[in-house]
Amino acid sequence: MNRCIATIVLFCSLVLNVFAQNVIYLGVGSNISKSAEMQKTAEELAQYLSEKLGVQVKLNSLKPGKTIEQIQEGKLDIALMNTFGYVIASSEANMEALVVVANEKKEPISYQSCILAHPSTQIKTFTDLKNEATKYIFGFVTASSTSGHLVPRLYLNKQDLQPEISFRDVTFAGSHKDLIEKVSQNEIKVGATSYTDLEELVKVGKYQMSMFNIVWISEPITNGPVSVRKDLNPMLKKKLQEIWLNLPTDNPTLNAKVVKFWHNTSANSLYIPAQDKFYDSIRNMANSMEEISVLT
Structure with a gap:
């Protein structure tokens, strides 16, 4: 008791x-x-x-x-x-x-990061990016963005590209939509963003995938x-x-x-x-x- x-x-x-x-x-x-x-x-x-x-x-x-x-x-x-x-x-x-x-299906939903370039740059592969890096300002989304900064930066680092050193400069667009828009308008020549967000914007007709050269796509990110x-x-x-x-x-x-x-x-x-x-x-x-x- x-x-x-x-x-x-x-x-x-x-x-x-x-x-x-x-x-x-x-x-x-x-x-x-x-x-x-x-x-x-x-x-x-x-x-x-x-x-x-x-x-x-x-x-x-x-x-x-x-x-x-x-x-x-x-x-x-x-x-x-x-x-x-x-x-x-x-x-x-x-x-x-x-x-x-x-x-x-009760599976964690993931997304992906990507590096994309305006077609005018002729950057189509990561080798192209490494060879042409010093010519361009590289665009990220925000400093705290996973797919728009941290994941692509880690990948760049592993490929011996230090953004602030390897590129002419680094800039932050402010949002995934802004980064994608600026690349589409050739205001930012090359940058990183959420590939998942890009796919969604293409799906609703905002852009065509042919407006971008996709240089790299990350593994899924939970x-x-x-x-x-x-x-x-x-x-x-x-x-x-x-x-x-x-x-x-x-x-x-x-x-x-x-x-x-x-x-x-x-x-x-x-x-x-x-x-x-x-x-x-x-x-x-x-x-x-x-x-x-x-x-x-």
Whole structure:
């Protein structure tokens, strides 16, 4: 009897501790906070989580180069960060993957990076790129972009091309759409972006693939997970995971908007429990975690 009572007391204590945290901070990446539409969706998501948990959920934008500090200072409990951001946070800031966006087969959804050039450059192969590098300014998307900066930079490094040294200069377009548009207009001669985003823009008729020379396409990159602090109450983490896994059926309207946070998704996209090994391919692209940390 005493053991039973003790178990009940412990359970009740754990339940109370779930709500001992008055505010839960939901961190969103700059790709979300810089878009009015996505920011509105993030606010709806925070409200939805608040209602489900019975605890206030506040949005907190992830600050490029400062995310680790935000986590360490207790300003982030849940984070919607990109793939590279998670790899760094899991190594340096005690974050763990909770769920990842998936297709109807319950497989993690991935995307790809690419290097593309305007046809006027006559750069068609990577050998051409190496031979002509000094003539051109190389365009990236943003400093924190996985497919628009970090993955292609790692690939360039492995091919003995140091962007700031090998090319005439380096520039950042600001978004995948802006990078693609500037290459199409010959404003940026060669650059890196999401190949998945390019395919989608071609599919809707914005561009034709013949308007670009595709120099390189990366291996598939798993979308960044919904991640949480490892030291969050286990029951809270379990509840959060349940909310995400059930979101497509409990609130399909909201889910159809939330999945747009990630690459290559559709209104029918689901979530599955995430595994840290999904991101080993990114870790393997670099010679060490130190190399990744320097890039971010």
